[in-house]
Each structure stands twice: as C-alpha cells, then as structure tokens.
Amino acid sequence: MKILFINYWDKTGGAAIAAHRLYRGLLNRGVKVEYLVQHKITDDENVHLVSQPGYINKIVNKYSEKKINKEKSKLETMFPWSINLNQSNIIRDIKKINPDVVHFHWIGHNLVNIGSFLKINKPIVWTLHDSWAFTGGCHIPYDCRGYENECGSCPQLKSDKVKDLSSTVLEEKQKTISQVKNITIVCPSKWLTVCAKKSSVLKRNTIYNIPNGLNINVFKEYDSGNKKRFGFSKNKKIVLFGSVGSLIDENKGAALLLEAIRRLLLTRNDIELAIFGSEKRNIEVDCNTIFLGNINDEEELSSIYSCVDVFVAPSKSENLPNTVLESLASGTPVVAFNIGGIPDIITHKFNGYLAKPFDVNDLSDGIGWVLDNKKRLESNTSKSIKEKFDIENISETYIKLYNEII
Template sequence: MNILLISTSDLHGGAAIAAFRLMNALQAKGMNVNMLVRDKRSSNGNVIEVGNKTINEWNFLWERGKIFMTNRFSRKNLFDISIANTGVSVTELPEFKHADIIHLHWINQGMLSLKELENIFASGKKVVWTMHDMWPFTGICHHAGNCTNYQQTCGLCPYLVDASPHDLSRKVFKQKQAVYSSGYITFVACSNWLKDLAKKSPLTTAHRVISIPNPIDTQHYCPKDKISTRKKLQLPLDKKIVLFAAVKTSDKRKGMDYLSEASRLMKQHTDNVLFLIAGNNGKEIETRLALPAQSMGFVAPENMPDIYNAADVFVTPSLQENLPNTIMEAMACGTPCVGFRIGGIPEMIDHLKTGYLAEYKNADDLAKGLFWTLFEADTETLSANAREKTLNTYAQEKIAEQYKKVYDQQQ
C-alpha cells in the first residue's frame, strides 16, 4: 500500500510534527509512505519539498495579502483565517500518481488551494484528511471559538471587519461545499471534541467523520531518572519545577496571562518553585512570572525528553487546543500535566489521576491544580498513570494500526 501524506511542513508546528510522526509509525508497520511539503525542515528522504522558494513565498504572501486587503488593511486576525486561494500543484507528481491513499493534514498558508483540493478529490484516489484544527469544516477560521455559524453556511464572521451574511466566510464555505462534492473524504479528528464539532458542519454531511489521536514514540519519550537529568541540564535539585513549553511561548493563545496570575497566587504559599520555559520568546515570559523562572530557549525535539523528565509537572494554560503534542510528550515521560478544561485536553488529562483539569480561564484554579500536583498528590502514582495512559492510547504502533484499518476500509 502506497500512502502519500500532504502537509504544509514536516516539522514546523504541532500539526506538522504529528504528521511526521505518523509517517514514521506507518513505515514501522511496513507501509510505503512519502510526504509532500512546501516547507521541509528534516533531512528525511521520504519528505519531498514541492514548489520552489520564490513560488512558495509568493503563494503565502498572495493569500495573506488578499486577507489583509479584504479586512481593510488590518493585521488583526491575519493568521486566524485562511482562504486557500493559491497553492502548489501536486496531482501531476509521480508520488501522487503512484499513491493508493492521499492523506491530507494541515495544508494551509500556500500549500494547497481549493482548486487543487478539488483536483485531488476528483482524481478517484482514496482520500483521508486528518483535521488538526477546525478549518476543514468552517468557512475560513481555524478556531471558531464561540461562533456557531459554521453549523449553517458561515457568514457574519467575527474575524472580519466587514462581517455580513454574505461575507468572505460565506463565499469560501460555498466554495468548499462544491469542492468537497467532487469526491468522498474520510475526515479524521485528533480528538472526540473536534469530531463532535465537525459533525455539526454541512461540509462533512456526505462524508465520514471519525476520531484517531496523534501518535508518539514512547521509546523516545520515556521516563528517566529525575536527578540525573537535572544535573545534566544544570537545574536545581531542591526546587519543584513547573515546565511550560510552546513553539512561541508569548502567543496570547497560549494563556500566559493566566499562568502569570497563577504564579502570583502560588507565591502566597511557596517560593520553592522554579518555572522552566522551553520555546521561542521565553525570555519575555521570565519577567512576567512572580516566582523564579528560567528560559531554555528553543529546544530540539531530540532533547525534549530530558526537559520533561526534569520537571515535576507540565502546565498548558492554552485557550485554544485540539490535542496538544506537549501533553502527550510530558505524559509519556511520566510527568503529570495541568491544563484548562478546553478542547481535547479533558480527553488527555484524567482529573486527579494523571494531572489536574482547571476550570477554563480560571487562574485561581490553575494555581490550585499546580499546587496540588506539586505538594499534595501522590507523585509516583500520577507519574505511573500518565505513562500508562500514553502507552494505552497514543503509542505510535496503536495509532498506525488504527489508520491502517481506515485505509483498508476507505471507499
């Protein structure tokens, strides 16, 4: 069976990393898998970069430029929506022609246009589309928030300055309806939360919608001796360590305002805590926390298991999430997690069993969860439960097997 994954990138961003991990998992099952991307970051020979630098930059800028102009030259929400008006051509490539299954992932920002999606669906190839956010079943947004207009045909989009019943979101939604009707798609949500939302959209009505989580290599992400890893990283042995990690830690959607307030509340009860920050712009975060903090900067994926193992708890105060790779990685290393009850997070963190689920946008409860995990809970039990949950639910061999069944059943 020849599988072709299509993704904007192979390693840049959570969706890309999830797709890359799936490629490795499927290959371990003996399947022939290639991946097409416009932004290649790995040295993997099965990842093929399409287009060229000039074309790819033009496609990216043309889409953003049209959104910018449509929204009265406002930068607000510029990267919260996509219209897929341009992209690269893939259907004439030999990798596409030889594939039995076309498996789409996150394909925005100049990777695939709606026109090329139509060509893919009309090709007669079996198509699977893993949804890493809401864009495949909304008009233009990646996260609809409290808006439910996608459950009809969009319009009155809260991301648009000139929102109206027949605005850009409605126009693109109608285009998607026509494009999707040219073939049959198996939509795969990474969480049951996303699956339930997807089923409410008219865009998925004539297609199949299921849920399969992202995979993780549980041999790479695994428990290690905490004292040894801290010595290796030159971290204090006498402090409780709270880890926060993100590609861009200063992104408002990552919830730093709430983590900052939670640190202030925690300081009223203890000063024996160090916040460890992994990701770009970490230095900006250090000064906003009331307790001591240390930025590790960008940490390469191969080094992240040490970071997770050095921590006593991983915190994700994100305000928008589907199925965060970071929670999965931390739990695989036996590190309990604390996060808001939002998106797919409640499917990952079992409250008071593998960590703590805080009420959404409640800094007081976030602080309570961190304090409980650090000073009151049975640490060994939490750690063992977190590791067991990952092995049973997210281990790459289990996820690859689930996808193999989907490929075999696909019309």
C-alpha cells in the first residue's frame, strides 16, 4: 500500500506538524508514504516539491490573481483566506507517484485547484485542519454560518454583494465535491465534524472523526526541576504561552492572555511569563517575561512544558491544537477557552480549566486556579493523552480506513 500525502508545508505550522506526525507513525508501521508539498524544510527524500505550473497556466493565474486580489485586499490581517481556483500541475505529480490513496491535508494558498479533485482516479482522504474545505474561502469563519447554505455578502471581505468572491468559491466547491465519487472526509475534532456535516459542501459525504496524535515516547514528563536550563526563576510560577507566530496571529489570543495576566498580578506576585514561537517584543505586563524563540526540537519543547506550571491556549478558534496535546502529554495542565475541539482534550478541573469563551476574568481565574491546584491535576494530564492521542493508535486507525476504501 502506497499513500500520498499532500500538504502546503512539510513541517511548519500546526497542520503540517500534525500531518508529519501521522506520516512518521505510518512509516513506523511499514506503510509506504510519499509526500508532496509547496514548501520543504526537511531533507526527507520521501518529500517532494510540487511541479510549478507551465507558461500558459502562469499567465492565466497571474490574470485571475489580479482580479481576486481586488476583493481580498479588503480583508483584515487576522483573516486567513484561500481561493484555490488557479491552475497547477498537481495531477501530473500524482500520476507520476501513482499512489493507492491520495491523502490531502492543508491545501490552501492555491496548492490544489478545486477542480483537480475530479481528475484524480484514486481514493481520496481529506483530513481537515480548519474549516476551509467547506467555506467560501475563509479558513476560520468564526460566528458566520453562511457555509451551511450559501456564502455571499461576506463579513470578512466586508462585502455587501450577494454574489461576491465567497459565493463564487463556495459554488465551485459545491459543484466539484458533489461529483467526486471516492472521497472520505476526516475531522480531528468533534466540533469540526459537526460543522462539516452541517455544511452545504460536505453534508452528503462520509465524514469520520479521527483525532490528531503525537509520539508519547517523545512528549512525556521530563525533569520538572530543570528550570534553570531555560532561564526560569526557581521560586516563581511559570505561565507558558506559545504557537507558531504566537504574538502575531491575532487568532491565538495573545492580547486576551496579557489582559488576564495583568488582572492576576493584582492579587499575586509569584508569576513569570514564558513565550515561545515569537521573537522578543515589547509587551505591557508587569512581570518578568522570557522569550524562548522558535523551538524545533520536540524533546526540548516537551522539557519546557514539563518545567512550567501551566500552559495557556487563549485562542479564539481552534480545531484540535497540537500545543494543548503536547503540554498535557508532558505533564502540565492547560487553561483554554471552551471553544472548538479543545473540550475533546481538556476536561474541566480534571486536567485543566475551560474558561468561558473570551471572558478575560474567567481566563485569569482559571490560570490562578490551576496554579493553586497543579498537584491535584498532574496525575491526570499525561494519562488523558496516552489513552486517546497516541500516534501509534491513530496511525492504525488510518490504516484501517485506507484498507476500507482501496
């Protein structure tokens, strides 16, 4: 059995990391896996760059992008958008590799033309890492539910037109996906599964809920007394926050966290803040802040989680965040808002704290509660991950799925 993974990056960003962990898990179980990406940072010989479009397609793409960018220019920076109506050579690449199953992951930024799905004569699995597969272009719809019927008058595009770019993209997806005969959708969280089943694009498709996983032999409880190694104060409670672009990506909720920390500092002086995934910046908070930069080594990242007292994930929208899995697997409880797929991982006051969505007071209270009750939670953290999110078990579930559809 040969599986072809297709993703925008091979190992950068949450979707790429989740896909790469599954890729490694499948290889460990003897499955042959090839990988097609737009951007490659590893030296893995199984990972290939997609072919660039030919001269004619480049001209067509340049013209269409000029028209599309007029509407996309209205977007605020916090809204990631993908159109995927451009031409590409992805079908030629797929035919060359000749897999038994084509497994799509995050394919935004025009990696795969939507119409290309109709030209693939192999079984398709599509693991959704956000909502883009069934929306009119946005990756995070927030409170908008236009995708359940018809997009148009898009709030993210600030459009008042019923027939706008979002309606064009959604109609193309509806038309294409309805004609693809052998496609199976996988959603890592229960929340995204429900959203996909309600969507006008995917409601007629087979949809499974299979969570992302991680290597529990790498993400495990390390020496929690190793604070000095990372510059943490010995006698302080360490609050950790981080993700790719943690202070840049507005969806990750840094502003909400900082406000919660300010409120917490009104009643206690034992807090130290640590941040990874972002360069050092001036942040207005009256406690010592340690910037850890980008952490690419997973054992080092797990060691950091093990040394801190709480990890906070104050995102405004999430599917099944890797960071929450990583922290719990490393023995550290998590505070997050009760949104998206986070309740699939955190059980309130068992292995963390679920704050009322976007209530800074409750987020602050949750951080304080976990700091005061960490000993009580520690025995539940890694255990909850080993039971449900071990990548070896997740890989086996996917192998069974592949065998069913071949």
